Structures are given as C-alpha cells and as structure tokens.
Amino acid sequence: MSFTYYLSNIDGVSIYPIISLIIFFIFFVGLFYWVSKLDKKSIEEISNIPLDKNDNQLKN
Amino acid sequence: MDYVKVSYDNKIVKHFAIATVFWGIIGMTVGLWIALELVFPQLNMGVPQLTFGRDRPIHTNAVIFAFVGNGIFMGVYYSLQRLCKARMFNDTLSKIHFWGWQLIIVLAALSLSMGFTTSKEYAELEWPIDILITLIWVVFGINMMGTIMVRRERHIYVGIWFYIATLVTVAMLHIVNSLAIPVSLTKSYSMFGGVQDALVQWWYGHNAVAFFLTTPYLGLMYYFLPKAANRPVYSYKLSIVHFWTLIFLYIWAGPHHLLYTALPHWAQTLGTAFSIMLIAPSWGGMVNGLLTLRGAWDKVREDVVLKFMVVAVTAYGMSTFEGPMLSLKNVNAIGHFTDWIVAHVHVGALGWNGFLTFGILYWLIPRMWRTTIYSKSLANFHFWIGTLGILVYAVPMYWGGFTQALMWKDFNPDGQLTYTFLETSTQLKGMYALRSIGGALYLTGVFMMAYNLFKTASQGSFLANEEVEVPEMPKIYNKQKGENWHRPIERRPIQFMVLALIIVIIGGVVELVPTFLIKSNVPTISSVKPYTPLELQGRDIYVREGCYNCHSQMVRPFRSETERYGEYSKAGEFVYDHPFQWGSKRTGPDLAREGVGWLKKPDSWHYIHMLDPRSLSTGSIMPAYPWLHEDEIDTASTPAKIRVMQKLGVPYEEGYDQIANEDLMKQADAIALSLKTDNIETASNMEIIALIAYLQRLGVDINAETNQQKLEK
Numbered sequence A: 001m002s003f004t005y006y007l008s009n010i011d012g013v014s015i016y017p018i019i020s021l022i023i024f025f026i027f028f029v030g031l032f033y034w035v036s037k038l039d040k041k042s043i044e045e046i047s048n049i050p051l052d053k054n055d056n057q058l059k060n
Numbered sequence B: 001m002d003y004v005k006v007s008y009d010n011k012i013v014k015h016f017a018i019a020t021v022f023w024g025i026i027g028m029t030v031g032l033w034i035a036l037e038l039v040f041p042q043l044n045m046g047v048p049q050l051t052f053g054r055d056r057p058i059h060t061n062a063v064i065f066a067f068v069g070n071g072i073f074m075g076v077y078y079s080l081q082r083l084c085k086a087r088m089f090n091d092t093l094s095k096i097h098f099w100g101w102q103l104i105i106v107l108a109a110l111s112l113s114m115g116f117t118t119s120k121e122y123a124e125l126e127w128p129i130d131i132l133i134t135l136i137w138v139v140f141g142i143n144m145m146g147t148i149m150v151r152r153e154r155h156i157y158v159g160i161w162f163y164i165a166t167l168v169t170v171a172m173l174h175i176v177n178s179l180a181i182p183v184s185l186t187k188s189y190s191m192f193g194g195v196q197d198a199l200v201q202w203w204y205g206h207n208a209v210a211f212f213l214t215t216p217y218l219g220l221m222y223y224f225l226p227k228a229a230n231r232p233v234y235s236y237k238l239s240i241v242h243f244w245t246l247i248f249l250y251i252w253a254g255p256h257h258l259l260y261t262a263l264p265h266w267a268q269t270l271g272t273a274f275s276i277m278l279i280a281p282s283w284g285g286m287v288n289g290l291l292t293l294r295g296a297w298d299k300v301r302e303d304v305v306l307k308f309m310v311v312a313v314t315a316y317g318m319s320t321f322e323g324p325m326l327s328l329k330n331v332n333a334i335g336h337f338t339d340w341i342v343a344h345v346h347v348g349a350l351g352w353n354g355f356l357t358f359g360i361l362y363w364l365i366p367r368m369w370r371t372t373i374y375s376k377s378l379a380n381f382h383f384w385i386g387t388l389g390i391l392v393y394a395v396p397m398y399w400g401g402f403t404q405a406l407m408w409k410d411f412n413p414d415g416q417l418t419y420t421f422l423e424t425s426t427q428l429k430g431m432y433a434l435r436s437i438g439g440a441l442y443l444t445g446v447f448m449m450a451y452n453l454f455k456t457a458s459q460g461s462f463l464a465n466e467e468v469e470v471p472e473m474p475k476i477y478n479k480q481k482g483e484n485w486h487r488p489i490e491r492r493p494i495q496f497m498v499l500a501l502i503i504v505i506i507g508g509v510v511e512l513v514p515t516f517l518i519k520s521n522v523p524t525i526s527s528v529k530p531y532t533p534l535e536l537q538g539r540d541i542y543v544r545e546g547c548y549n550c551h552s553q554m555v556r557p558f559r560s561e562t563e564r565y566g567e568y569s570k571a572g573e574f575v576y577d578h579p580f581q582w583g584s585k586r587t588g589p590d591l592a593r594e595g596v597g598w599l600k601k602p603d604s605w606h607y608i609h610m611l612d613p614r615s616l617s618t619g620s621i622m623p624a625y626p627w628l629h630e631d632e633i634d635t636a637s638t639p640a641k642i643r644v645m646q647k648l649g650v651p652y653e654e655g656y657d658q659i660a661n662e663d664l665m666k667q668a669d670a671i672a673l674s675l676k677t678d679n680i681e682t683a684s685n686m687e688i689i690a691l692i693a694y695l696q697r698l699g700v701d702i703n704a705e706t707n708q709q710k711l712e713k
Helices: A003-007 A015-037 A040-047 B011-039 B052-084 B091-113 B127-149 B158-178 B194-229 B236-250 B254-258 B265-277 B279-291 B297-302 B304-326 B329-335 B339-368 B376-408 B421-426 B429-459 B486-491 B493-517 B533-544 B603-611 B635-647 B656-677 B687-697 B700-712
Strands: B003-009 B180-184 B187-190 B465-471
Touching: A015 B236, A040 B236, B003 B011, B003 B052, B011 B052, B011 B091, B011 B339, B011 B429, B052 B091, B052 B127, B052 B158, B052 B194, B052 B339, B091 B127, B127 B158, B127 B493, B158 B194, B158 B236, B158 B493, B180 B635, B187 B635, B194 B236, B194 B254, B194 B279, B194 B304, B194 B339, B194 B493, B236 B279, B236 B493, B254 B265, B265 B279, B265 B304, B265 B493, B279 B304, B297 B304, B304 B329, B304 B339, B304 B376, B329 B339, B329 B376, B339 B376, B339 B429, B376 B421, B376 B429, B486 B493, B533 B635, B533 B656, B533 B687, B603 B656, B603 B687, B635 B656, B656 B687
Parallel strands: none
Antiparallel strands: B003 B465, B180 B187
C-alpha cells in the first residue's frame, strides 16, 4: 500500500506536489527572509510590549 | 503623546484563577484515585461510577479541559487586555464564557460517570455537551477577537498569535471529530467508521495536545516569562519562526498514534516524518524561553515563579523531544500500548502545563490582590515536592513501560512466548504503587499552593478594575521604510486568523481526504458482517464502561502479537465500527481475537470473570462489574440504534429495526441456555448476556475469511 499507488489514480497528480512544495517553499523562505530583514529598533519595541513601559499605573 | 484611561477587568481573571485551582485539585484527585485502583482493583466496590473505565475519562477531561482550560482563560484574559491595552470586549460575554465553561465541566463529570460517552479519547462527551462547547467557544472567540479589534497597540504581540491559532484550530478539530448521529439525548454514533474514525480521532487527539495543551501555553509563556523575568523574550524573530512552523507542522503528525495499526502505510509514514520535523520548532520555542533568562539566572535562585517556569519549559523540551522519538516506528513498536506513553504525557501535563500554571498563579495572585506572596518558603516547598512528585511518577512508569514491552515480546528457546499476559501485568503492580505515591506528592503540593494563595488573597485587597493610562494609538499609521508583506498581517487580526486556519487545514486535508475518498485504502473483506442487535447492545455496554481504556482491539503485525492474539488486524475488519475501539493502552490484553482460536472461552467464563475477575485470573487488576449481572438490556433503544446504523451505511435490511429485538432475544436465550449447562441461572435479558455476545463475536469475521482462504488453497 504505497502512497504513490493511490496518487497515480488521480489525473494530472504530479502537478499537486510541485504546487504545494512551491507554495510552502515560498512561504517559509519569505518568512525567513522577512524575519532576517526586520528592523532592529521596531523588533525591540515589539518585544517590549509585555513590559508596558509606556503605561502609567494610576493610583487605585 | 496623548494618553487614554483604560480599566482592565481583573474580576474575570480572578474567577478563572479560582476555577483553575479548584478543578486542578478535583482532576488530580480523580487521577490519584484511578492510579490506586490499578493497585487495589477492589476499590471500585462494585459501583459503576467509581470504576476505572468511567473515571479515567473524567480524569483526563478534568485535567485537560477544566484545569488547563481554565488556566488558559485565566492567562489569556489577563495578558490579552494588557497586550491590547484595552478592556475585554464585553463583560457579559466574559461572564457567559466563564459560567458556560464551568457548566460544561459539571455536565461532563456527571455524564461521564453515568457512562454517557462516545469513547473517543479526550472527546468522550456526548453531542448535547459538544454543541454547548461549540457555543461557549464562539463566545470566547467573539470576546477575544473583539478585544483585539479595539486594541490600542498597533502590533499584535506574538503571544496573541498563539491564542488566535488556538481559537480557530480547536474549533475545527472539535467540530470535525464530534460529528455524530444521535440515537437519543445521551447516545450517538460517530459519523465515521473504523479506520477513518481512528484517523479522525487521532488527528483530533494529537492536535488537542498541540492546540489545547501547547499553543495557548506557549502564548502564555511568551507573556508571563518576560513579565516574571522583567526582560523581553530572547529573540522575537525566533518566536515568529517558531509560531508559523509549529502550527504548520503539528497538524500533520496525528497518525503517529496509529503506527503499525491497520491505517494505510503512507499515512503512518507521513505522521512519522512530520513528527521528526516538529523537533525544530518545539526546541526553537524552548530555547527561546530558556534564553530569555540569560544573564538573569541568579534571579531563578531567588524567585519561585521563575523556578516553576524554568522546569515547565524544560519539561516541554523533554516531552517534545520524546514525542518525535516515539514516532519512529522502531521505538513506537516498544512504547505503544505501554506505560511509557503514560510517563510521556505526564511529563508534559505535570511538568509543562502544571508547573507553568503554578508559576503564573504565584505571579498573578499577589499582583491582583496588591500584596506579596503569603509564604515564600511554602511556595518553595511546593516547587520541590512537585518536582519530586513528577520524578516519582515518571521513573516507575518508564521502568514499567520497558518491562511490559520486553515481557510481551519475550520468546523462550522453543520459540514460544515466555510470559502470559497476566504475568506481565502483575509484574507492574509495584510500579503502579510507586506512581501513586508520585501523584500523591504532586497533589500535596497543589493543596499547599491553594492554601498559600488563599492566605495571600486574604491578606491583600483585590483590585477588580485596574486603571492605567496608555498612549493613544494614532489613527493614521505611518508605514515604516522597508516594510514587507508580513507586517500588515500582524495588524489585521481577521486576516491573520484566516491565514492560520488555512495553514492548519492543509495538513488535515492531505491526511483525511485520501483515506475517505480512495476506496482501496480500506480493502473490503467479504466475510465481515454487521453486528447482530444483541452484539450491538453489548458493544454499547463495552463503550459505556470504558473497556477501551485498558483493552486494545488492534493486533499489530509482530510475531509477538500474532503468537499471543492471532491474525493481525486489517483495515477492512472495522468498516461497521461506529465508533472504532482500537484503544491506546494495554493495561489488559488485546481483545480483537477474543471470540476465536485459542483465546475463545466459554460463555460461563466471561459471566464469572466479569463478576469476580480474580477468581479466574489470580492477581488480575481488572475491576468487577457486578451490575451487568443485575441490570437489564435497554431493548427499547434497539430500533433507533439500528436506524442510525442504517443511516451510517451499515447494511441492515430495510425494516430490520422493527424485528431486531426478536433476533436479539433469540440470541440472548441461546447464551442463557449455554450458561445453564454450566450451572449458571440467569434471565436472558441481562446486560452481561449482551456483553458476552459481543466479546464472543470479536475476531469471528476475519477467522471465517482465513478459513475460507485455507479451503480454497
């Protein structure tokens, strides 16, 4: 029961794996590229969001 | 910079925090109870509601959905408001969400103890509760997305991404796996059958771990760990890569729960491959968490919150390494069906989920009550007794798992199996006893925490609405230079949600669709026939009592299994099984061939065995089921059950529902007669008769097929 046996029954099946590979290759390469290009300053700002440095605690 | 006043809702966080501790104690106590039942099988005292098969689902559901569930909501409601700089979208929705979720938990505990179950692990709840879960989940979703929409922080922080992925994926998993046709208010049959049901169930089961126990807790880690350490996460870039790769890869890995079963091979291989790849994002996340503390390790010595978090993240790393290892077929051949798996999940549950929850609670409660922790030394003691508890729990279970696997597979020089199944199970009693001690230690720590947090709250004063001034978000966004495609997504929660959903749907579709559409994935076996009405009723009793919690019905293609049980299981055998009953653990032996070959026993054996297992199997840890010998079969339900089965494609003749009970009584009378020849007097309409009929049916069809093949040769 090999995977290829079932797949070979589908018309034009060979294009599907190529399409999905390309989609995900592009997505993840794009992701890594974008991540590597991120602006240092904005990243630092973003990663500090949980620390709420700009908020003023009001007297409760 | 313009400032605007915001009032954070702490009251809802408080509610969820109390519920987390309360249900944690309940869920873990039930866990300890069922652990003790494996040491002292008489503990059920003949009461169905106290029996292992019904209580184990209560334990798993309570710990996952009540303890961790409330823990998720506690953390999300606290962190989301602060990360969005906005109060929760709607206070009424928050309340509906809270009380609705508690209602679900109570209904779950009651219905499971009554034996209303679908038998699909971690999705045992019957259809009315499933619908209620869906509604409450939507309320949570609206409340969460609403808050994100009105946020005063342009960027959606990575923790929230994990919350969004949790929201959409859990919804998808829950709906697909719960698809069923109701027979009555308390009983339904899964829409899927046999192999397909198994695949859907473990696609769900695996991703319930992924998207209920992991992604929301990673979101919490990305908020509360930086908070507790008072420093930003080690690498925000890594967290972005972590997020997308994790949610993409996780969804594919479900079939690793079904290695060497009758599931098509290609699906098994796919599951293994993606499980191995999962190490990368999982460890990326762990490393990111641990390195957040770089240069701050001195704080870990002082701060009990950080101690809990460090052990939690380490436990996450260990179980996410062990998981992929267990997905390798050669390792899985040893680990599957044994207590190794029990050890594996408890490192995750006690270490990762438990300890992260405790860390968050110790951080949160003093802050919301504006005080300091009541007793630091008690909290430290909790940390140590909890850690010790995990070790005393896990080590005996690993030991037991290996012992089991080695004994199951051991052959003597004559080529025969060395041990009977009973010998392999009595061998483990000491390990089960030790495990109970580990669990008791861990639970003791939780009681200490409850006391400590209660005292902390009593000495402080609760701040129901926390007022802060936050910078107003400029209406117009000035695009930064060099911005690319991902940044806009981070600002648009709905598009983000859709993208996350697409990512998780893909894996599911690739696995599920071929198994459903391509007939040859489940080769039909002509000798496989639908269950008789009596067998069907017996099967429902088997499901009701949760027999699948300890008995598999899946003979794997190993010599050690075919020698012990008989012919290995084939996909075509299960086509009429709604739901499938393959099981995931062998505390007792496999039952797939119970009605044929050398495993077949007289009706009277089953009758006595269910009444008093130890009278026939000395040292057995199976509970007694005396109520089956006193309660009558619910024959009134037979026509409805047959009709639902027909709808599901089981080939009963047209109009068979009307005469099914006649066949049922005929078969029942025959069994009562056979019991009479062994001097057992019983009415033929007792539940035990139906259960005997079902057990005697197991394996019969495939046996007929093999005999036929032999004749042809």
